[in-house]
Amino acid sequence: EEDIFGIPKMLNIFNAALILLFLLFTIIECGRDFYKILGVPKNANQNQIKKAYRKLAKELHPDRNQGDESSNEKFQDLGAAYEVLSDPKLRKIYDRSGEEGLNRQQQGGGGHDPFSSFFGDFFGGNDQEETVNKGADVNVDLWVTLDEVYNGAIINVRRVKSVYKETSGYRQCNCRYEMKTQNMGGGRFQ
Numbered sequence: 001e002e003d004i005f006g007i008p009k010m011l012n013i014f015n016a017a018l019i020l021l022f023l024l025f026t027i028i029e030c031g032r033d034f035y036k037i038l039g040v041p042k043n044a045n046q047n048q049i050k051k052a053y054r055k056l057a058k059e060l061h062p063d064r065n066q067g068d069e070s071s072n073e074k075f076q077d078l079g080a081a082y083e084v085l086s087d088p089k090l091r092k093i094y095d096r097s098g099e100e101g102l103n104r105q106q107q108g109g110g111g112h113d114p115f116s117s118f119f120g121d122f123f124g125g126n127d128q129e130e131t132v133n134k135g136a137d138v139n140v141d142l143w144v145t146l147d148e149v150y151n152g153a154i155i156n157v158r159r160v161k162s163v164y165k166e167t168s169g170y171r172q173c174n175c176r177y178e179m180k181t182q183n184m185g186g187g188r189f190q
Helices: 009-030 034-038 046-060 069-085 088-106 116-123 146-151
Strands: 183-185
Touching (some): 034 046, 069 088
16 A cells, blocks of 8 residues: 555555654663753853752752652762763763763773764864863862861962963074084095
8 A cells, every 4th residue: 555655654654663763762872961960051160060069969969868769860860960060071072972972981982983083174073182281280288167178169279380482583592612513524424
C-alpha cells in the first residue's frame, strides 16, 4: 500500500521509528546540563557559580533531607556540576564536548575531538593560540578568620611580578673586546 507520494507506508513507519530512536539516543548521550543544575547562564562568572552552588548545597544537603533519595541524587549532581564549572580547564572541555568530553578526558583520551582540527578554523572554534605557558606555582600566606574559613570568603591578593619585555632597537656593547674573524685555511675560520 502506498501513500500520496508513492512511498510505501511501511517505509514511512520505519523511517519515523528510526528518527525517534536517533532522537532518544541523542538525548541519552547529551548527558547532564551542569548550567541548568546550578541554575546559572552559560556566561556565568566564577562568583555567580560559587553563590549558586552554596545556595543549592544548603537546600539539597543530605542532612537536611534525610530519607529523600531524589534530593541526595540532586546533591551529587550539584557537586559534579560545581566541580566542572569551577575549574576553567574542565569547563572549557565541557562547553566544547559536553559530559562525554569530560568522560574521555578522565579515561585518558584527552577529550580530543577529531573534527575540531578540520572544522575548527571554519567555524571559529580553533583555540590553538589560546594556550598559555604557565609559570611556577606561587605560595602565599593568608591570614583569615575562622568564620571566613567555615563560610567562605573572596579574598583579593595582589602581588608584584617581574615581566621581561622585548625592546625595539639595538643594544650597544661598550666592552673592550673586539671580535675578529681569521681565516685558518682549508675553509676554516676562527
